[in-house]
Amino acid sequence: MKQLWIRLLTAVLVVGATQAADFPVTIEHKFGATTIPVEPDRIVSVGYTEQDDLFALGKAPVAIRPWGTPMPHGVWPWAEEAAKGAEPTVLGRGPLDFEAIAALDPDLIIGIYAGVTEEDYKRLSLIAPTVLQPGDYVDYATPWEEQTRIIGRAVGKAEEADALVEGIKARFAQTRSEHPEFEGKTVAAAFFWDGQVGAYTSGEPRSRFFTELGMVIPEVYDEESGDAFYATFSLERIHLLDVDFLAWYWDSPEGALASNEVQRLRQTLGAYQDDREMILPARLRWALSFSSPLSLDYALDELVPVLSDRL
Incomplete structure (x- = not known):
């Protein structure tokens, strides 16, 4: 199954290249609506993950905003082929x-x-038409498939974006059907920060990878998150991370989890005792954080065997 959907997408891109995109295009977002008068050629991505969508659609940006481990020109390994x-x-x-x-x-x-503020938006709009997240979502919680489709419309590649989305969703569906052991199992995309533990909410991309496979995010994370895309708990409430599979996200997890107090409390969790946790290696952690069609394809290859082995 690996890379199959990318080969299918290539055929769609070839066909799409012969079709003229309809411009102007107007896209609604959290601060109003933006009209793009003609197909863009010089695209700046001020979000942290949008470059992957642009590479996959054959519209490489002229600039990107870095996130995570520095990579040459911001191109992560899973995007190298598409970046050309x-x-x-x-x-x-x-x-x-x-x-x-x-x-x-x-x-x-x-x-x-990107978490663009209204003041940021006003200043960016003076430079060029600026497309942001829909108003339905808090910052950093737009579903990956919606982000891909919005970008596809903005750059005149709507059909190709649909193909990207449907290709990766088909891979999730097939993986889910092949692994019934995932269905209904609880999972936490967890972190340790500033003396507290926490977990990402069900709508956050780092959690949605697991829910697409049939797993479940405990409701308490959404209930305690407020308007944020994560919930934090004192160390005394670390039991809220006692789930069927515990995935730790952290820039330097070995250091964070090595403190005596955190180690002691972590070792009380069933996920730790039964080897149902994983401290995500850097490349996989960032692939899940990006949650783009390109990075999700990579993450499915890397993480599904681990989940199957530990559940």
Whole structure:
């Protein structure tokens, strides 16, 4: 099954290349609506993951916003083939550098997985048409398939975006049918931060990987998250992470989990005692964090055998 959907997509892209996209296109988002007058050629991605969608759609960005371990030109291993040698400018880390973005002379700015504020949006819109997340979702919680489809519409590749989404969803469905042991099992996409443990909510991409396979995120994470995409708990409530499979997300998990108190409490969990947890290695952790069609394909290859072995 590996890469099968990408080969199918290639055929769609060849056909799509002969079809003229309809512009202008208007896309609604959390701060209103943006009209893109013509098919864009110089796209700046100010979100953290959108470059993967653009690479997969054959519209390499001229600049990207870095996230995670530094990669040459922001191209992660799972995106190298789709990037076809593209070398986007890597914007600075931290707050948006509006002067640097303007200097790139973009004709489209995309910031769906970005946490763009209304003030940021106003400034970006003075530079180029700017597309953000829909108003239905809190920051960083737009479903990956919706992000892909929005980007597809914005760049004149709506049919190709649909093919990307349907291809990876078909792979999830087949994997789920092949692994009935996943169905209904509870899972936590967990982290340790600033003296507290926590877990991502059910709508957050790092959790949705597991729910697409038939697993279940405990409701308490959503209930205690407020308007955020995660919930945190004091160490005394670490039992809330006692699930059927515990996946730890952390930039340096060995250090974070090595403190005496965290280790002692972690060892009380059934997931630890029964070897039903995993400290995600960096590349897999970031593949799940990106949750793009390209990275999800990679993550299915890497993580499904582990889940099957431990559940």
